[in-house]
Amino acid sequence: MHKRIRNIWKRICCWTGLCLLLASPLTAKDFTVVLDAGHGGHDAGAVGRISKEKNINLKVALAVGRLLEQNCRDVEVVYTRKTDKFIPLHGRADIANRAQADLFVSIHTNSLPKGKIARGTETYTLGLHRTKENLAVAQKENSVILIESDYKQRYAGFNPNSAESYIMFEFIQDKNMKQSVRLAQSIQRQFRTTARRNDRGVRQAGFLVLHATSMPSVLVELGYISTPDEERYLNSAQGVSDLSRSIYNAILDYKRRQPGTSGVGEPADLPAEDSNNLPTEDVSEESESRAEPEKTPEPTAPVPSQSQTTADAPVFKIQILTSSTRLKTNDRRLKGLAPVEYYVEGGLYKYTYGASTDYNEVYRTRKQILAKFKDAFIIAFRGNEKMNVQQAIKEFKQNKHK
Ligand SMILES: [Zn+2]
Structure with a gap:
């Protein structure tokens, strides 16, 4: 008799388990975020006095991922790398495109040439740079393709160091643009309020990695590895925690504003403070590294055409x-x-x-x-x-x- 009850009980357990397994698609993840820790392996990225960019980027990316995995059961996190390995730029975009991700967040750390000092965070969306400074950031990040053997073929003759090549980013106006800017604004707001960093604003530049992704995408510059006190902060437990929480909060905020996601309805318009989001600046900075507020790029002044029809x-x-x-x-x-x-x-x-x-x-x-x-x-x-x-x-x- 005892044995019989045990058998029945076993069967019930089995069925319940099977039902839960079959029902799992109902609770499937409905939002995929790709976290892209910039550089890795033999590509160190920017190098500071005590650290390398690739390691800072990875620490922050993993910490953002952990927060999402622990707190958001409906969010799937995909990493372009979880260890110190080299991944070409196009490989990073492929991972995101294949995963049909909803968001792509590329995490980087900035630097300036010797003698120049700046502090704070910037978040980029794809577009044509408005300042030489923004072009320089894109050139630096894009130049990693030069260590890919087939870069000329793969990137259709794009030369990361020639300003001419960047004209292709001028007319980018697709639906991802608005959403990317919205996420970028949210990230900068979080950096300002949660991490108390100097807000250098939302900017545009021609980043190849953003160009190759087919979903809303941003590239974050966490701070300046070339500025000693900021480098120490970027390498501290506090720094990693503040910065990762900021990005995490911004992703959640973005997700909440998406139509069809739980809890909140239509995406609300951005608060007024965002539309006039003037970045605060370090007064001590040199004029070269001054931030300029940017929104959706507009075509530059018309160039008189000759005989073209x-x-x-x-x-x-x-x-x-x-x-x-x-x-x-x-x-x-x-x-x-x-x-x-x-x-x-x-x-x-x-x-x-x-x-x-x-x-x-x-x-x-x-x-x-x-x-x-x-x-x-x-x-x-x-x-x-x-x-x-x-x-x-x-x-x-x-x-x-x-
Ligand atoms: Zn970088």
């Missing part, structure tokens, strides 16, 4: 793959994408998707197909001739202002 305007397309043979329209490698076109270059068939004289439109389309074609990049043609894409963007800009 829209009839021979460059056409932008997205190159998705290269093959040594011609592909059938139902080839698996095309992943169902249609219609596609190809052109032949260097004996190879190069397949493209989409075509428009509107760079913005092609830019948005590229974002949509990144999950399928992680290396998709924009190229340009005039007539049937392939042309330099930077030149094409320049002309697009000129035509726009006619």
